[in-house]
Amino acid sequence: MKKFAAGAAGMMLMLTAGLFLWIGADGQDVPLPAAPPPPEKIDPEILPEAQVDAETIGPAPPKAYKPSREEMRFNRYDRNGDEIITRLEMMSSRTDAFRKLDKDGNNLLTFEEWAVSTSDRFAGADRDGNSQLTRTEFRSTRPKRSAPKCKC
Numbered sequence: 089m090k091k092f093a094a095g096a097a098g099m100m101l102m103l104t105a106g107l108f109l110w111i112g113a114d115g116q117d118v119p120l121p122a123a124p125p126p127p128e129k130i131d132p133e134i135l136p137e138a139q140v141d142a143e144t145i146g147p148a149p150p151k152a153y154k155p156s157r158e159e160m161r162f163n164r165y166d167r168n169g170d171e172i173i174t175r176l177e178m179m180s181s182r183t184d185a186f187r188k189l190d191k192d193g194n195n196l197l198t199f200e201e202w203a204v205s206t207s208d209r210f211a212g213a214d215r216d217g218n219s220q221l222t223r224t225e226f227r228s229t230r231p232k233r234s235a236p237k238c239k240c
Contacts, residue, residue: 162202173197 155163165173173186174196189205190197213221213229221229 158203158206162199
């Protein structure tokens with residue numbers, strides 16, 4: 089019981105001290121410092137220039153990973169970022185295209201399945217087999233347009 093009473097008395101003292109500090113800090117008017125003057129405009133001609141053979145300090149910064157165009161297309165469909173595109177993630181109007189891409193029929197599209205189909209599409213468009221697509225060859229990779237569905 090003595091420990092409880094001592095703890096309660098300690099809490100009351102701490103609350104009282106906090107109240108006095110709060111009231112004391114509220115009553116003080118602390119002037120805000122004046123804002124510094126705006127920086128002077130510097131003429132770009134007088135800025136120092138680095139020499140061509142100047143030493144660099146430290147290692148070169150690492151280059152950021154830039155995903156390929158196919159990886160960006162794949163990531164557009166992979167909404168939850170688990171490296172697998174499910175049927176729900178694919179647009180509902182694309183179920184036939186999904187079935188064609190899903191080679192093993194498990195309703196999951198891996199990046200490898202996606203890349204194989206794209207590689208096959210590239211090989212089909214590369215008529216002369218030089219691993220380069222001309223504008224004419226690239227034009228053949230465009231999806232066929234369907235007639236507009238108009239309820240006019």
